[in-house]
Amino acid sequence: MSKPVLEIQTLSFSYKPDKLCLDNVNIKIEEGEKVSILGPSGCGKSTLLRLIAGFEKPQKGIIKLDDQEVFAENKFLPPHKRNVGLVVQEKALFPHLSIAENIGFGVRKSPHKKVIVNELLELFRIEDLKSKYPHEISGGEQQRVAFARSMAPSPKFLMLDEPFSALDEKLKETLYNDLLEIFLKKNFSVLLVTHDENEAKIMTDKQIKILDGRLS
Amino acid sequence: MNNFSLWKFSPLAVLLIFTAPLAIVLSSLFGQYTENWSHLYEFVLLDYVSSSFFLVIGVTVIVLIVGTLTAWIVTNYNFFGKGFFEWALILPLAIPPYILAYTFTGLFDTYGDANNLVRSLFNLDDRVTVFPNIRNIYGAIIVFGFTLYPYVYLVCRSAFINQSKSMKEAGKLLGLNESQVFFRLGIPLIRPALIGGLMLVIMETLSDFGAVDHFAVQTFTTGIFRTWYGLYDIQTAMQLASLLLITVGVFYMIERNSRSGIYSSSNSTFSPNYEIQLKGTKSSLAFLICFTPIFIGFLLPIIELILWAFEVNLAFFSKKFIENSLNTIGLSILTGLICAFLALFINFSVRLEPKSVIKRMSSLLSIGYAVPGLILAVGMVQLLIYLDSFTTKIDIVLTGSLVGLVTAYVIKTYALANSSIESGYERISFSIDDSSKLLGSNGWSMLSRIHAPLLKTSILTSVLLVMSDVVKELPATLILRPFNFETLAVSTYIYASEERMLQAAAPAIAIVLVGLIPIILLSKMIRSSRMVQKNV
Structure with a gap:
C-alpha cells in the first residue's frame, strides 16, 4: 500500500460561530491517486481546499501532508511552506509578469528555473506564448499557464477548484486529455472540486459527495 | 519580530502619531482657562460663532x-x-x-x-x-x-x-x-x-x-491665529481650536x-x-x-x-521664486512618497488580515483630512515641544524643523493617498494573493513582487494627489515652517497681506498649475464614466 499524500481527520470549520461550514470531515489521498469532491455551490467544497492550502484555520481536526502535520492543535504551517499546488477557475495569473515569468515564479530561487519553465512550456504546448502577457492570450491558454505554474515547484499534490468551468466543451475535452497524460507522467496526486459529475468521472479515480459540509 | 507582528504593530504606531496632535489639542479643554479665554468668551466668541454660522449658511x-x-x-x-x-x-x-x-x-x-x-x-x-x-x-x-x-x-x-x-x-x-x-x-x-x-x-x-x-x-480660524500670534496664548488658542x-x-x-x-x-x-x-x-x-x-x-x-x-514683466522669475518653488516641490514630493508608502503598507496589512482591528484603525487614519491645517499645526507645535524635552538631550531640536511640517502634511493628506491605493487594491483579486502565497511569496516578497508592480498607477496617482494638496496648504505651513523658510503658498500669503498683488501672481499661478493635476485625473475619470454610460 502506498503512503498517503493527504490525510484529514475529524476536520471542522465555520465562518460564523453558529453555523458549521465543514463538519467532521475525514479524507485520505494516496500517492498518484486522483479524487474529486462533488457538490452544489456553497456546500463547503472550496473551503476544504482553502483549509488544506492554509488560507483558513480550522476550528478542529488534523491535516497531514506527506505524513507531516500541517495543522493540528497548536500547530499551523503557513501556505508557502506546505508545498501544494492550487488552480482556480479565475486562474489568478500575475498580470504584470510574462507567461514564462508566471510559470517560473514559484521556482524563482531555483538554479534549475529555466529548465523547469521550458519543460512545462513544452509539456503544455505553450512555448510560443512564453514572452506574452496574460491579457494577450485566450482563456484556455491562460488555464494551461495556471496549471503549468502550479506544477513548477513540484508540489506534493495538486488541488483544482472548478478549473474547467469557464471553458467551452471543446477546450475542456482537449485539456482533460492533456492533463490526464501529464498527471500520469508526473505521478501527481490530485484533489478536484467540481459540481460536474461527468468531469469528475473523467478526471478522477474516486468521487466523494459533499452536502452541507458533510462528506457522504 | 516576525513578519506578521510587524504588519500588525506598524499601523498602530502610525495611528498613535496621527492622533497625538489632535489628542493634545482636545486635552486643553481640561486644562486651565486664562483671562484671555474669559475675554474671548465675553466679547468675541459669539462673533466667531455667528460669522462662521452665517458664512456656512x-x-x-x-x-x-x-x-x-x-x-x-x-x-x-x-x-x-x-x-x-x-x-x-x-x-x-x-x-x-x-x-x-x-x-x-x-x-x-x-x-x-x-x-x-x-x-x-x-x-x-x-x-x-x-x-x-x-x-x-x-x-x-x-x-x-x-x-x-x-x-x-x-x-x-x-x-x-x-x-x-x-x-x-x-x-x-x-x-x-x-x-x-x-x-x-x-x-x-x-x-x-x-x-x-x-x-x-x-x-x-x-x-x-x-x-x-x-x-x-472673524471666524474660529482667524481667532485661533490671533490668540496665538497676537496674545501669545497657546493654551487659549488650543481651547478655541478644540471647539x-x-x-x-x-x-x-x-x-x-x-x-x-x-x-x-x-x-x-x-x-x-x-x-x-x-x-x-x-x-x-x-x-x-x-x-x-x-x-x-x-x-x-x-x-x-x-x-x-x-x-511685472517676468521680474517675478527671481532667485527667491525659484528657491520657494524648489522648497515647495521638495516638500510635496517627500510628503507624497511618505503618504504613498504608508498607505501601501497599511492597506497591505489590512489585506493580510481583513477581519482584524487593523481595518478599523486604517479608516481612522483618514480623519486628518477633515482636520483644519491650523488645528493640526497647533497640536503639532505642542507635540514637538514635548518631544524636544527628550531629544534635546541628544542635541536634536524638533520644534521649528521640517519634521513637524512634513508630519503635519502627512497627517492632513494621508486620506488622499489611501483612497487611491485602497481602490487600486479593490481591483486585485484575492486569488492572486493565494497563488502568490502557495508559490512561496509572502509578506515583503508579495508586497514588492506582486502588489507594488500591480499598483504602480495607484501609487503614482496617490503621490500626485498628495503633492497638489501640499502645495496649496497655507496655515500649517505658515506656523510650522522653519525660520525664513518659504513655500509658494507662504510667499503668496505674505505678498497678498502686504497688498503686493502683482508679486503674488507668480507663486499663485504655480499653485494653480499644480492644483490642476488632480483635476486632470478627475476629468479623465468623468470622461471615461461618460463612455461607460453611453455603452450601457
Missing part, C-alpha cells in the same frame, strides 16, 4: 444651487458645450479659496481692474464705484461658494447618472413636469450623497484661514454616515439615463448656467493672475 445656499443645478443639466440634457462642461465644472477646485480672495480683491476693489475697466468703458468719474466692496463676509461667501461647489457637483453628477430612466418616466406618467422631476424625484433620491458633498464643503469653509483672514472676517475640532468632527461623522444611505438603482429594473436635446434659448440658458460658475471660479482669477504676471 451662505456658502451652503450657493453650492446647493450651483452644484445640483449644473449636475442635473449636464446629466440629463444635451446642449452646446455639454462634453466640455462635464469636466470643466470641476476646474475651480484647482484654485484655493485664498487665491480667489486675492484676485477678487484686485478685481473688485475701488480701484481694482473691474471698476477701472467699467469706468474707462463708460467714461465715468474716478469716484464712481460700480462693483460693491468685496472685503466682507459676503465676499467670503462668494469666494467659498464658487471654489467649493465642485464637491457638490461631483457627488450629484455621479448620483444622477445612476438614476434610472424608467423612474423618471414613471414620474412623468404620473403627472410631473421637467422641474418637478428634478425637485420631487431627482433631489430626494440623491439626498444622502448631497449631504455628504455639502459636509465636505462646510468642513473646508470652517477650516480655511487665508481667505477669511484676507477679508477680515472648532469638535464642530468639524460632527460634520465629519455626518459625512461618513451619509455614505451608507446612498440609494442605488442598480437592480434588475435599472435602465440607464437618457439625454434630452436642448435647442435655441433653452440650449443657451443651459450653456450660461454652466459657464457662469466656471467663469467666476476659474477663468476670472486665472485671467487676473496672468495680467498681474505680465505687468
